[in-house]
Amino acid sequence: MSALSKSHQFRFLVETDATWRLLRTDNAAVIVALLGEHLSGENRRMLAAELYEAIDHDLGMLRANEFELPQTAQAYCAEWRKAGFLIRRPAEDTRGETFELSPGALGALRFVEQLAAPRQTVTESRLSSIATQLSQLAIDTDPDTTRRLEQLHAQRDRLDAQIERINAGEEDIIDPARAAERVHDILAQAEELPSDFARVRAKFEELNRDLRARIVESDASQRAVLDEVFRGVDLISESDEGLSFSGFSALVLDPAVGTAFDDDIERVLDRDFAGKLRPSDRRFLRRFITTLKDHSGEIHDVITAFARGLRRYVQSQDYQHDRKLRELLREAQASGVEASRHIKPYSPTHLRLELSAVSLSSAGAIRLYDPGEQNASTPIVRHEPETADLEALRALARATEIDFAELTNAVNEMLEHANNFTVGDVLTRHPATQGVASVVGLLTLAAHQGELTDGVETVHWRGIDHQARAATIRTHRFTRRLQ
Amino acid sequence: MNDKPDLEASIRPLWNGDTGVLIEQSRRALLELIKGPYLSGAKTTTLWSALLSDEVAIRSRLHELFLELVIDRVGEFAFVRNVATDERAIPSTVRTAPLTFLDTAMLLVLRRMLLSADSDGRVIVGQEEVYEQLGVYRSTDRDEHDFDRRLNSSWNNMKNKLRVIHQAGEEDRAEISPVLRLIVDAEQISAISAEYQRIAANDGSSHYEHEHEDATSLESPDDERLTS
Numbered sequence: 001m002s003a004l005s006k007s008h009q010f011r012f013l014v015e016t017d018a019t020w021r022l023l024r025t026d027n028a029a030v031i032v033a034l035l036g037e038h039l040s041g042e043n044r045r046m047l048a049a050e051l052y053e054a055i056d057h058d059l060g061m062l063r064a065n066e067f068e069l070p071q072t073a074q075a076y077c078a079e080w081r082k083a084g085f086l087i088r089r090p091a092e093d094t095r096g097e098t099f100e101l102s103p104g105a106l107g108a109l110r111f112v113e114q115l116a117a118p119r120q121t122v123t124e125s126r127l128s129s130i131a132t133q134l135s136q137l138a139i140d141t142d143p144d145t146t147r148r149l150e151q152l153h154a155q156r157d158r159l160d161a162q163i164e165r166i167n168a169g170e171e172d173i174i175d176p177a178r179a180a181e182r183v184h185d186i187l188a189q190a191e192e193l194p195s196d197f198a199r200v201r202a203k204f205e206e207l208n209r210d211l212r213a214r215i216v217e218s219d220a221s222q223r224a225v226l227d228e229v230f231r232g233v234d235l236i237s238e239s240d241e242g243l244s245f246s247g248f249s250a251l252v253l254d255p256a257v258g259t260a261f262d263d264d265i266e267r268v269l270d271r272d273f274a275g276k277l278r279p280s281d282r283r284f285l286r287r288f289i290t291t292l293k294d295h296s297g298e299i300h301d302v303i304t305a306f307a308r309g310l311r312r313y314v315q316s317q318d319y320q321h322d323r324k325l326r327e328l329l330r331e332a333q334a335s336g337v338e339a340s341r342h343i344k345p346y347s348p349t350h351l352r353l354e355l356s357a358v359s360l361s362s363a364g365a366i367r368l369y370d371p372g373e374q375n376a377s378t379p380i381v382r383h384e385p386e387t388a389d390l391e392a393l394r395a396l397a398r399a400t401e402i403d404f405a406e407l408t409n410a411v412n413e414m415l416e417h418a419n420n421f422t423v424g425d426v427l428t429r430h431p432a433t434q435g436v437a438s439v440v441g442l443l444t445l446a447a448h449q450g451e452l453t454d455g456v457e458t459v460h461w462r463g464i465d466h467q468a469r470a471a472t473i474r475t476h477r478f479t480r481r482l483q
Numbered sequence: 484m485n486d487k488p489d490l491e492a493s494i495r496p497l498w499n500g501d502t503g504v505l506i507e508q509s510r511r512a513l514l515e516l517i518k519g520p521y522l523s524g525a526k527t528t529t530l531w532s533a534l535l536s537d538e539v540a541i542r543s544r545l546h547e548l549f550l551e552l553v554i555d556r557v558g559e560f561a562f563v564r565n566v567a568t569d570e571r572a573i574p575s576t577v578r579t580a581p582l583t584f585l586d587t588a589m590l591l592v593l594r595r596m597l598l599s600a601d602s603d604g605r606v607i608v609g610q611e612e613v614y615e616q617l618g619v620y621r622s623t624d625r626d627e628h629d630f631d632r633r634l635n636s637s638w639n640n641m642k643n644k645l646r647v648i649h650q651a652g653e654e655d656r657a658e659i660s661p662v663l664r665l666i667v668d669a670e671q672i673s674a675i676s677a678e679y680q681r682i683a684a685n686d687g688s689s690h691y692e693h694e695h696e697d698a699t700s701l702e703s704p705d706d707e708r709l710t711s
Contacts, residue, residue: 096652335679345585352579356562357519
């Protein structure tokens with residue numbers, strides 16, 4: 001039976017879960033790539049117009065490479081928002097709206113990333129971290145104090161033993177490979193946090209909507225909600241999500257924890273093995289606490305705004321007003337349907353709406369057209385075209401390009417007298433006219449059409465600044481005419 | 484917030500020959516209110532705080548123009564409307580705009596959208612959602628394409644003339660003005676309901692059109708400008 005009930009449950013998930021739905025769409029590859037590219041980096045929220053522009057640009061490139069994507073970025077984003085992959089919110093400081101990934105889309109992105117670049121999940125560090133957590137849990141939950149003490153003593157003994165070994169010079173630091181593995185493990189866990197934040201926020205929004213709906217719509221449960229809000233119970237902060245989030249954010253915002261965290265990161269990044277980390281990983285670690293603070297600060301604001309709004313909503317009796325208004329609107333819209341059969345949509349009614357603006361127009365605002373304003377005030381300078389100076393053009397070209405013709409001639413001329421000489425010999429006979437560019441040019445010619453030997457030689461030239469320079473290079477020999 | 488009697492003395496003129504009695508920010512707030520459609524505390528914080536601290540004086544300046552100041556402190560917006568009084572005949576400084584049938588229906592949809600959203604947040608809606616809800620008003624004999632054109636014209640009316648929605652980012656997205664909460668109130672909704680019932684009862688639009696012509700000529704004094 002369990003397979004049956006699970007199948008039912010999963011079939012439901014296939015339909016309703018945004019992560020699963022995204023992975024099932026025909027364009028899943030493109031969606032994950034586009035959304036991952038623009039919304040999962042450091043900027044997790046983007047103005048709609050900017051996102052359209054970025055995606056349109058990418059769509060053009062995709063179409064050129066035989067991806068069939070007939071719609072515009074705007075249409076796709078609208079589709080993805082409907083499907084629950086994107087969340088649209090009013091932008092805080094501008095007129096428009098922003099897009100960000102939904103928790104579901106974040107889940108899908110992470111899943112695909114895992115497929116594309118699988119991290120070893122059964123690592124030593126993960127196992128040891130589970131073991132540590134387990135033993136800590138066993139200690140913390142043990143009702144018997146003597147046993148708890150016993151375990152703590154055992155822990156202390158292990159530490160003492162370790163201290164002794166270090167004192168005796170026996171304890172060795174872990175090797176770089178294992179250290180790097182641990183860092184990757186930590187990063188993998190840390191990267192899951194953004195989707196946790198998105199989920200928390202979505203959860204709070206749902207809770208808020210739900211509470212409001214309960215206040216306005218249903219009578220029976222409404223009493224309970226109202227009573228609780230009146231009694232000052234902060235329903236949102238006191239919810240399970242609220243409690244676990246506040247525990248987390250207290251930890252993040254604790255200055256001591258934050259400083260210790262930053263110090264530890266600084267120390268880890270100073271270690272030799274950390275040099276192998278990707279720059280993006282290093283940046284991620286450095287900014288980690290700040291990022292967490294930003295995210296949890298934002299969620300804090302959301303919770304506070306919701307809770308305050310909800311309390312005000314109830315206290316101001318707005319909900320009663322709203323319930324009445326809802327009723328009136330429903331009635332009006334119903335009679336509207338009836339009326340629509342008797343009137344043309346564009347026909348005027350007896351109703352007027354009072355505007356809230358005074359249209360300002362005054363003869364004083366009229367300005368006479370002054371043709372004088374159109375006159376150009378600066379005199380026109382005429383540039384006479386001149387005949388191009390071939391030498392000047394050549395000098396210009398030589399300043400930006402290696403003169404291969406000159407180098408080839410020099411080599412071929414030397415080949416008339418000898419059939420085996422090096423790059424250094426050429427430079428002695430024909431000093432570099434373009435500085436290091438000539439040397440590079442000769443080496444390029446020799447690499448393609450000459451022979452590479454095992455020896456090294458020192459070549460000399462004068463730079464563009466006329467300073468003498470020298471370099472030791474692998475010896476290249478010219479043995480035949482250059483093409 | 485007391486109107487200081489020595490206000491005039493304490494105000495430094497803004498330009499040579501300036502006889503105004505408000506400080507600069509308050510004057511800007513006053514102008515914003517008159518230009519409309521509303522002064523938003525979220526968008527213009529300095530003007531909003533000027534309005535709150537100079538409320539009495541600004542209210543009084545507006546009274547001189549036969550205007551009443553409406554402030555929603557929770558929603559943080561303010562706007563002006565004509566003073567309503569029976570004591571004497573006074574000019575209408577702000578005009579009223581006639582509404583077509585579809586305009587009224589669209590107003591109801593917008594008002595309902597405001598209602599179902601959070602009471603304090605900004606509400607941004609898509610043209611498509613609004614049109615979808617108005618689909619029920621298309622009688623079967625009306626061409627869909629034609630109906631869409633009517634919808635567009637109402638939408639533009641909301642945006643440009645009534646100014647109860649403002650473009651938000653893209654062409655087909657709009658923010659619903661918070662003012663709509665107060666101007667389309669229970670009373671206005673009931674009035675719309677009554678009008679609908681009247682239309683349904685008075686079947687036969689010819690009679691109606693005739694009636695309407697009378698109505699326009701009667702109501703035209705409302706359109707009288709402040710300056711005329």
